[in-house]
Structure formats: C-alpha cells, structure tokens
Amino acid sequence: MDNNKNINSPNNLSEPENKILEAAKKVFIQKGFDGATMQEIADVAGINKALLHYYFRKKEILFKTIFQQAFSEFVPNIQEVISSDKPLRKKIKSFIEGYIDLLTKNPYLPIFILNELSQRPEKLITIIKSSGLNPSLIIKNFDKSLQEAGIKSYPIKHLLVNILSMCIFPVVAKPVISSFLFDGNDKSYQLFIQQRKKYIYDFIIKALKI
Amino acid sequence: MDNNKNINSPNNLSEPENKILEAAKKVFIQKGFDGATMQEIADVAGINKALLHYYFRKKEILFKTIFQQAFSEFVPNIQEVISSDKPLRKKIKSFIEGYIDLLTKNPYLPIFILNELSQRPEKLITIIKSSGLNPSLIIKNFDKSLQEAGIKSYPIKHLLVNILSMCIFPVVAKPVISSFLFDGNDKSYQLFIQQRKKYIYDFIIKALKI
C-alpha cells in the first residue's frame, strides 16, 4: 500500500492522504475539534470512513496534523520581513499588508487556532513549539531595527502585540464588528478590513513618531 | 413549583435556577457549546440531570440564556465612559483600564463569545442585538469627543477597533503569547497584561497626537 504517490503533489503523500488532509483542514477549521466528525471529513474528502480510519487511525492524530499545519500558516514569514534590509517603515508596512492578505484568504484560521489552543493548551503547546518559529530571534531583529530607527521609547513586546492585535482581532471578531459597525453588510466589512492596511500602518507610524 | 424564590438573590429566580445558571456559565465558557454536557452542568450545580431538564428543557435554551448574559458582560459600559464629561484622554484611559480589569477577571469570556459567534453567527446575532447596546450612539458620542479635541485625521471606527483589539486580543491569545514571549511563565504574562494599561494608552495618545 501507499504505492500511489501523487506526482502532482509537492509532498510525498498518496493522493487519498492529500484529499483527506484537505478535507480535514476544511472541516476542523470550520467546526473545531469537538464539532467535526470523522464521517463529515470522509464525505468532504470523497471517500468512506473505513478508508479514512485506514490512513489516520485516530481523530486525534488527524487533528494534530491539521493543527500544526494551520498554525504554521497562521504564523507568517515574519522572520523574512523583519530580517530584510528594508527601512523599518517598509518592514512594518509589508508585514501588515501581507498579514491582512493572509487573513483575508483564511478568515477562519485565527479563531480556530485560538479557540483550540485555549481549550487544550497543554496538548497543543508542544505542537506549536515545534513549528520552527523563533520568537527571540524575531524580537532581536526587530529590536535592532527599532534601535537603528532611533526608537527607544516603546517596549518591543508591546509593539509586536499591538500590531498583531490590530491585524488579527478584527478578523476574529467579524460577526460582532460586521453586525454592529456595518449593519451586517459584508461588503462594507471587507472594505473596512482592506482599509486597515493603511490605518494600522498610519497609527503605528504616528505612535512611534518615525 | 417555582415557589422557592430566593430572597437573597437579586433576581426573581428560584435558588436551583440560580445554581444552574452559575454552573452553566462556568461550564459553557470553559468548554463551549459542543464541549459542554448537561451532566457536567448538573454536577457543577450540585443537582441531578432530571432537575436540570426540569428547569431548562433544552441545552439550547440554557445556552442562549448564558450566551446573552456573557455577551452583556463582555460589552462593558462603554456608553458611560464615552458619554461622561471627562476630557478625551481621561475617557480613553478609564476605558482601557476598566476593560483590562474586566478581562483579567474573566479571561475566558472573550474567546468563548468570539468562537461561538463565529460558529453560529445566524443564531447568535439576534441575541447580541437584543443586548441593549447602541453602537451608533457610542460612535456619535465618541466622534463628538474627538472633534472637540481637534482630532479629525483618523476614522473613528478604526480607532475604536484599534483600542478594542489591543485590549482583547492579548487575552484571547494568551497561550501563544505566554508561551512564545514569556516562556510559559504565567506571572510574566499577567504583568505584561497589566502593563498594557499604560502602553496601550501611550500608544493611542501618541498616534492621535493629543
């Protein structure tokens, strides 16, 4: 078995495995671990439950695979942006724009990650730690950029969290924001999110007086 | 039935009803709708399942009651703060401090609200709309305050979302932040949250150049 490697796929998984992972991602992200069922994952993947369990023996296993993958997407290539040799303003700008684009394409990703993480921190914390993210390196690089730009007055961790907050939260809180600020009009909400590329940037630049 | 009104309780509910609601709040907020079981709610309330179903016929009913209550807590008395006659800076300061205190006392409230809302927007949107919150009034009042302070350059909805984001997100994302920025040290994380009272305020004031 497992002889049907999919040449078209970038990874070295069989075709049904890829279909399963794709389906599982969709279902888990939409419904969460508790809300998702193996049956639905099989249906979405276009296969049957027996085969699903044949490839992934336990729901838990499948979930962890998906969660790790999702988290890696959720944590973008900050590293690249931060450690580039662009001026600080450019760095901040491209980070915000890149991240909002990412979130626009995957609007359910953050709430999925955050909720699962808050429900099963112990079990998932190990997974996210193995995601190849090096926070201290990012902090160090970012700090250097700030020093070079002459900004000493604001603690870097708070700045980092501010930026992430202003990008991610509006996506996570879409139902509230959309219904309270835009009368449930999705177009208006989407426009608002796109506008934030500019307004988050402006806000940060002014706050840092660059 | 329902003759045992609890004189000690502020509302006009019977004692078991209050115990049930308290228990349900705890369990639902901790585990979400899908993760919570009626049995556990009964256990936490110190009664049995039969009585639980006797007072709340359906899980759905109990949940909606809890959700509405939770949402009302989650949306603080912005109205009061905004429509007071304090200077803008004071308003912003007390809002941030009050909200962070609220979130510190109820750290699981926001992720619960946001996740349920994202999972069942249609069903819950009606509930949150009946929560007596008047966003346009807040916007209007806040806008007036900004005009008076001579701030015209920044769109109010973005400002509002910025403030809320910077307060709420760090609480929602506790596991990630705590583990990545503070090595899982809860004390450090808690301190960080308290520090944000100052740093969010500073950030906003500078960004608005008040």
Next chain:
DNA sequence: AAGTAATTTAACCAATTAGTTAAAATAAAT
C-alpha cells in the same frame, strides 16, 4: 490473465449524550 494493492460496502460495537419518565423520597406549607 493473474496477482496484488487500494477502496468500498455494510454491518457492527461500545461509549457518550440529550432528553424522558415514573415512582420514591424529602422538604415545606397549611
């Protein structure tokens, strides 16, 4: 064409869970 691997079918098990029910027990009220 034969043999091997991949997939489906369909039935099943065991556990969990929302919700019901009726009778027994307890507490409160009169």
Next chain:
DNA sequence: ATTTATTTTAACTAATTGGTTAAATTACTT
C-alpha cells in the same frame, strides 16, 4: 398531620459518534 411542592433515583430511549472488521469490489501492475 396531611397535603403540596420540590428533588432524587434510576432506568430507559434514541441518536450520534469513533472506531473496527471482513468480505466484496475495483484498480494497478506485471
């Protein structure tokens, strides 16, 4: 003390779900 209301007990139903299994079928390979 007797009625009435409240609560418990305990057993039950029906549905859902994760997971298994064995045989049948289809596809692939040689």
